[in-house]
Amino acid sequence: MLNSQSGLIPFRSNNEIEDAIPKWMLFSIFFHILIVLSVIIVVNIEKVKPNKETVYLFNMVEPKRRRPIKKEAIKPKITKEVKKIEKKAVKKLKKQKVIKTKSNEKVKEAAPIKKEVEIKEVITEEEAVIVETEEEIIEEAISKEEAPEKEIDFQDFLENELSVENKRMPNYFQMALKRAVERNWTPPRELLGGLHQLVVLVKFTINKNGSISNLEINESSWNKILDNLATRAIEKAIFPPLPPALGQDVTIYYRLVLNDK
Amino acid sequence: MINNKKILLLIILSLITINIFANELFIESQSSGIAKMNIAILPFIKLEGSQNLKELPADVIISDFNFSDRFNIVFMKEPDTAIMHKKQIDLYIIGKYMVKGSKISLDCRLYDSWTIDQILGKKFNTKLKHMRRAIHLFSDEVVFSLYGEKGIASSRIVCTHKIGRGKKEILLLDYDGHRPHYITQNRVLNMCPSFSPSNNSIIYTSWRKGRPYIYTTNIYSGKTDILLKKGSLNISPDWNVAEDRIVFCSNMDGNSELYTINADGSDLLRLTIRSTIEATPSWSPNGYEIAYTSDRSGSPHIYIMDNEGASMRKLTTKGRYNSDPAWSPNGDKIAYVSLENGNFNIFTISIDGSTRNQLTSSSGNNEGPSWSPDGRHLVFTSNRFGKYDLFIMNEKGENQKKITHTGNVTAPEWSDY
Numbered sequence: 001m002l003n004s005q006s007g008l009i010p011f012r013s014n015n016e017i018e019d020a021i022p023k024w025m026l027f028s029i030f031f032h033i034l035i036v037l038s039v040i041i042v043v044n045i046e047k048v049k050p051n052k053e054t055v056y057l058f059n060m061v062e063p064k065r066r067r068p069i070k071k072e073a074i075k076p077k078i079t080k081e082v083k084k085i086e087k088k089a090v091k092k093l094k095k096q097k098v099i100k101t102k103s104n105e106k107v108k109e110a111a112p113i114k115k116e117v118e119i120k121e122v123i124t125e126e127e128a129v130i131v132e133t134e135e136e137i138i139e140e141a142i143s144k145e146e147a148p149e150k151e152i153d154f155q156d157f158l159e160n161e162l163s164v165e166n167k168r169m170p171n172y173f174q175m176a177l178k179r180a181v182e183r184n185w186t187p188p189r190e191l192l193g194g195l196h197q198l199v200v201l202v203k204f205t206i207n208k209n210g211s212i213s214n215l216e217i218n219e220s221s222w223n224k225i226l227d228n229l230a231t232r233a234i235e236k237a238i239f240p241p242l243p244p245a246l247g248q249d250v251t252i253y254y255r256l257v258l259n260d261k
Numbered sequence: 262m263i264n265n266k267k268i269l270l271l272i273i274l275s276l277i278t279i280n281i282f283a284n285e286l287f288i289e290s291q292s293s294g295i296a297k298m299n300i301a302i303l304p305f306i307k308l309e310g311s312q313n314l315k316e317l318p319a320d321v322i323i324s325d326f327n328f329s330d331r332f333n334i335v336f337m338k339e340p341d342t343a344i345m346h347k348k349q350i351d352l353y354i355i356g357k358y359m360v361k362g363s364k365i366s367l368d369c370r371l372y373d374s375w376t377i378d379q380i381l382g383k384k385f386n387t388k389l390k391h392m393r394r395a396i397h398l399f400s401d402e403v404v405f406s407l408y409g410e411k412g413i414a415s416s417r418i419v420c421t422h423k424i425g426r427g428k429k430e431i432l433l434l435d436y437d438g439h440r441p442h443y444i445t446q447n448r449v450l451n452m453c454p455s456f457s458p459s460n461n462s463i464i465y466t467s468w469r470k471g472r473p474y475i476y477t478t479n480i481y482s483g484k485t486d487i488l489l490k491k492g493s494l495n496i497s498p499d500w501n502v503a504e505d506r507i508v509f510c511s512n513m514d515g516n517s518e519l520y521t522i523n524a525d526g527s528d529l530l531r532l533t534i535r536s537t538i539e540a541t542p543s544w545s546p547n548g549y550e551i552a553y554t555s556d557r558s559g560s561p562h563i564y565i566m567d568n569e570g571a572s573m574r575k576l577t578t579k580g581r582y583n584s585d586p587a588w589s590p591n592g593d594k595i596a597y598v599s600l601e602n603g604n605f606n607i608f609t610i611s612i613d614g615s616t617r618n619q620l621t622s623s624s625g626n627n628e629g630p631s632w633s634p635d636g637r638h639l640v641f642t643s644n645r646f647g648k649y650d651l652f653i654m655n656e657k658g659e660n661q662k663k664i665t666h667t668g669n670v671t672a673p674e675w676s677d678y
Contacts, residue, residue, distance in 0.1 A: 171375045172298070172351035176407050179296055210409050238409040243380060 157261055158199055160185070162254045167246055176240045177206075177252070184233040187258045191226050197259040198223055200230045207249045210239040218253065230256045298407060300326070301335045301345055301353040301374070305367075308359040318358055318367060318396050325400035325414040328437060328662070330637070330655055331407075345374040352380070354403070365389045369399045371406070381406050393439060413633045417676045418640055419444070419454040419463055420651060423669035431465050433480065436633070436640075436675070438651065438664030444478050445469075456676045457524075458502040464488070466496045475509055477524075489526055497541050500524070502677060503548035504568070508532075510540050519553060521568065532570035543586045543595075552576070552586040552595055563597050563610075576614050583608075585629060590677075591636035594656075596620075598628050607641055609656070620658030627652075629671060634678045640664075642671045 160182060162174065192198060201219035204212050215234055217227050233256070242250065305318045319336075326332040335350055345353060356369040364386070371381040381402055385395040397414035404412030413436055422432040422443075431444040431454045445451045447469050454465040457477065464477045475488040475495045489495055492513025500507050508521045519532040519539050533539045537557040544551055548568060555564050558575065563586045566573040577583040582600035589595065594609045605626040610617045621627040625645035632639055637656055642649045648668030654661040 170373050170378065170380075172373055172380070172407070175298065175351060176409075179298075180409065240405070240407050240409040243378075245376075245378065 157197060157259050158255070158257045160255060160257050162252055164250055164252055167250060169250070170243055170245060173240070173243055173246070180237040180239050181233055181254065181256075184236045185230070185256055187226055187229050189258070189260060191223055191258060192260055197257065198226050199255060199257050200227055202230050202234060202254045202256060203251065204234055204254070205249050205251045206239055206242060208242050210241050212239070213249075214251075226258060297331055297333045298352065299335065299348065299350040300332045301337045301350045302326075303337055303340055303353060303355040305356040305358050305369075308357050310361070311358065312360040314358065314360055314365075314392075316392065318356060318369070318392065319354075321393055321396040322354060322369075322400055324437060325397060325412070328638075328653065329400075329404060329412055329414070330660060331404060331412075340372075342374050342377070350374055352407070360389065363389050365392050365395075367392070367395055367399075369396070371403055393435065397435070410635055411678055413635055413638065416634055416678065417460065418631075418651065418664075418673050419456060419676070420642075420665075420670050420673040421452050421454065422667070423671070424448070429671075431463060431478075432670070433463070434651075434665070436653070436664075438666075442480075444480065452672060453497045454672065455499050455674050457500050458505060458677065460676045464498045464500055464507065466498070475507075488524075489522060489529070491529075499542055499544050501544040501548045503546070506548070506568070508542040508544060508551055508568075510542060519551070519570075530569070532566065532568075534570075541585050543588050545588050546590050546592045552588055554584040554586065563595065565612075576612075577610060577617075578614065579617065580608075587630045587632055587639075589632045589636045589656075590634055594636075596630040596632065596639060598630065607639070607658075618658070620654065621661070629673055631673050631675045633675050640673045640675050642673060 160178070162177060162181075198221040199219075200217060200221040202215070203218045204215040207213060212234060215231060217231065220227055234254070242248075302319055302322055307313075323334055323336065326334050335348065337344070337353070340353060340355060345351075351374055352371060353374055354369065354371050356367060358368070359366045365388070367383075367385040367387075369383050369385075370379055372379055383399050383402060385398075387395050394415065400414040401412035404410065404414075416436045418434045418436055420432050420434065421429040423429050425448070427450055428448050429451050430446060430448075431451050433442045433444055434440065444454070444463050445465075445467065447467070450468045450473075452466050454463050456462075457464060461481070462477045462479045464475060466473050467476050469476070473494050473496055474490070475498050476485050477488060478485045488498070488507065488509075489511075492511045494517075495509055495511045495513075498507050498509040505524055506521050507524060508519060510517055511520055512518070513520075514531065516536055517538045517540055518534070519542050520529055521532060522529045532551070533555075535555075535557055537555055539553055539555045542551050542553040550565050550567050552563055552565050554561050556562070557564075560581050561584045562578075562580075563576045563583050564573055565576050576586075576595065577597065577599075580599040580601065583597055585598045587596045589609075592612070594611055596607060596609045598605050599608050605628050606622055607620045607627050607630045608617060609620060620639070621641070621643070625643055626649075627641050627643045627645075630639050630641045638653055639656065640651055640653050643652050644650075646663075649671050650663055650668055651665045651670050651673050652661050652663050
């Protein structure tokens, strides 16, 4: 109490001393608050951080074009309607039962009974109609569900084929010709674009020594690159010598096909 | 714990050993690509009065077609066209033979199984020891009449056979390793053999006069001529069919350089002038370019230059030791030897250097590739079974078959048609 006697330092009453919070308590409270705040911040720091920017990696090379996805057959909406009708029919049947039970057990008011009777009659008529139409609709739905599955293969896939006019070609020679030409026939699938099949008909004459003449395109595939590939395939092919049965030369019609089987 | 560890060790060791053994097996699978023709081969009929044959002609045809990779062979005992039609066999081969003394007459025919028309027929009258060659000629004709390309059955391979220390003789074989015939019998070092156009002579390097010079020996007459008397080291000749010029490696001007010369020894032309080593030249099929090995970049690589020594370009980029180029007769690929992981293996590279394929792997050293005349097969030498022997494989490295059995056979060269 030396301080109080000097007179310079203000005198604190006992009440004030009792009222004042001690320093160590202040510090401890401060630190406790600090700890709690830091815990809260650390837990929520991920929410506070900005989201990482998504970086889109892309190839400089164009990806292979996907073939157009075949659209699945649209399922007939009638099924839902059928379901609705079925639900309605079930509800009405329940209502009927309820009405019947009600009418059998208690009749509270005449008016409602009449209405119910009327409703019953109406319902029965409607039901009859609905039942009939239900059956029809279900049959139609079933038949329509089957039909689209058949329609997916709308084009027949053709094969490479060769034919001769006016002459009969021995089997082994036909196989040898096919082998010689189809060895060089490897067109890339990308030529198809969105189509399912490209067909080109080539006509050429094989001479006795195996050389080619009069090479021309009978029916183009409307794709110039494929036509050129077909002529190249025939020009590059090494043909075996003609069997004597075929004479001096033979004209051949060759159908070359590219499809996405 | 110890028991588990031991079991683990055992399992790991067994897996490793299985892998090692798997690596030593070389790939032998059916060749892919062109669809093969089905053909039935029937045994040749022995005519009355004929003696017996040790080697049957039908077996030679079967082996020829197996090598050619063009046929699915069915061996039948009798011509039964119903079975042939069922199995979709369009063709069959049948023949007759008559052996009297040391002479044989052969009658070989190829039939269409649907119309029973004869497609091809050949008759041979020859000595008994040439029976194989006659059948090879018939096989080639069959392949030509069905594929438009002549077969390789009548082609031959020339190689060197080591008979003693520092002594190698030039050996001529059929493409399947039969009928060996020595070109040289001088008991000195003879090496780097190659065929002349039309396969009449062999050109090779020989030490018969104490120094390596290039000689040509006619196969049929045995007459030997020296090509060039200049210089002290002339080796690795290659004879070009189109221009009838020979390229070879010589040190007559000091360093190992490449020269071209006419077959009669005239018109010597020097091609390379650098102070680095140039060796193992190989002509292109049209005679315009030469592929060779040079170490001007530090390690040996394959280079291509034109036939006057200009327009040089480097072909191989990968590998630290590439040499011994062989230009395919189709002109689109070069086969060469490359050192990889301590072993020599055969690679093919396209002419523009873009596509590189490895043909042999994990089977010892494989060297000295040479193309067949139709460009569909390669002959090379390999020591995978201990000694160096000749093997044939197709252009993709499949169907590797051993054709010699004596060992110490190296430096093969396949003839032209």
